[in-house]
Amino acid sequence: MDRLVNTVRPYAWGSTTALPDLLGVPPTGEPQAELWLGAHPGAPSRLDRGDGPVSLAEVIAADPGAELGAATVRAFGPRLPFLFKILAAGAPLSLQVHPDRTQAETGYAAEEARGVPLDAPHRNYKDPHHKPELICALTPFDGLCGFRHPAEAADLLEGLDVADLKPYVDILRASPEESALREVLTAVLGAEGHALAETVERAATAAAHLAPKGGPHAEAYAAYADLAHHHPGDPGILAAMLLNYVRLQPGEALFLGAGIPHAYLSGLGVELMANSDNVLRCGLTPKHVDVPELLRVVRFEPRDAGVLRPEDVDGEEVYDTPIDEFRLSRFVLAPGGAPRPLPARTPQILLCTAGTVRLTSDTGTTRELILAPGGSVFAPASEHLTASGDGTLFRATVVV
Structure with missing residues (x-):
């Protein structure tokens, strides 16, 4: 396992204090919206190996079988199929939806065929992947999710x-x-x-x-x-009135599948998503809104917000979703408790959000790392870990 060095994204809607408070660092006065953990090319995490940081994306590309495991590579190719984040919303994000797998593949191919540059402001599809996502509250967290009846x-x-x-x-x-x-x-x-x-x-x-x-x-x-x-004056305000308003309490989550309109309004949470940049916006943004394409992707299905609470599976609190690209779970560790084993068939990113967590690797020589809030590690598929301590540990991995 390797400790991760992660990048903060300073989007304008970010809180100026929530991430610094979690990380125990002074605020800069500027918005700090998201801390990215993973191998996304826009801001890949770096592995702290003592002789200088190395990009996690480069490490995976050099030997995907060893880092991801054969089963993960067969299922998703030689790439980490999820992106893990801490999200700190100080102001509302845009109202948006994400395409399903087929819509992403066909939309991406069509824009490629038309020669639309990837960085064009009117481009809808940045890649051929779908982008389901899960947000789990660390503080009271306000959002909009799915159409009201x-x-x-x-x-x-x-x-x-x-x-x-x-x-x-x-x-x-x-x-x-x-x-x-x-x-x-x-x-x-x-x-x-x-x-x-x-x-x-x-x-x-x-x-x-x-x-x-x-x-x-x-x-x-x-x-x-x-x-x-x-x-x-944004017409997206009226669109938002068609959606369920929800306030999550810490530990509660929302799953946002394809075509479900949503917006995050305020609060701190951990977010786990398929590794894609495909977003179609409905409003509350100065960015491009492609209404015809949006209406093709949106699922006009009334529903409740669908608040998720974790299910205990042998001491691991699992947030159940119908997605294989990611799986989110949580361990609430107490002093003196038995070490919790972390299965080793799949790659995983482990993130401490409260207290202190000790991770122990018994693959080859025994090694320990101590995580404080905001601390994280990447462990390849072959590594056997246990967790102990007095704190909260989130685990992101895949289903194969």
Whole structure:
């Protein structure tokens, strides 16, 4: 196993304090949005081997069989199929969806055939991979996830008492559910220029007025009013009102599958995703929004937010998802407890988020590493590890 040196991404929506507080370092005053752990080419982790840092991506490329294991290479090719992050949202992220595997492959091939540069701002598909993801809260964490049932969305919009919203309310009450959601989202995102800016402003003002009064939509109204503060006049505010608002407590998670519209609003969490950059945006961003392609990818399926809680599997708390590219689990370690074995068939990244964790390798000569919050290691598929200590350890690996 090797200790990882990881890169902080300074996106504008990042918190200025959450990551520094976790890592125990002084804040810089600048946003610190994500700490990346993995072999993504944009910011690969480096292995701290004493004689200078070495890129994890280069280490894997030099001998994928040894680092990933034969089963992982057969399933996913000679690449680490996941990207692990600590995400610190100080402001809302864009409203977005991710394509499924087939959509990513066909979309990427089509843009390649048209000669669209990979760095073009209007490019939709950066690679041919899907991008399901899982976010697990380390602090109370606010987000939007999946479409509300249309009747509930109609009640929420009607409660704002904004006349311009009545046509949307009527559609949501009269049409079949999936058709209603498609029709309203198409109308909102297809409006030209600033045609909806005044409607958005009236809706946001009403939401801010109603939030302190309580009621079933009070927390959601407060969230939408805050969105409008960050993105005044953005029609994505109305799109967001079609989605479930959720507040995760520490240890709770959301799984975002293909086509599920979502946005992270605030909080600190660990995020695990398939290793892809494919994002189609719905709003709350100055970046390109390709409405026709977005409408092709979105799944207009009403659902609950789907809060995940871990299931205990022999002392390992596992977040169950239908994805093979990644598997997230958590160990809550207590002093004096028996060391917890970490299975060795697959590559893994281990991340401490609280307390102190001791990792011991008994492959060949015994070796120990001590992790403080924010500390992490990469262990290749062949390495047998155990964990002990007084802290919380997250484990990212694959399913083969």
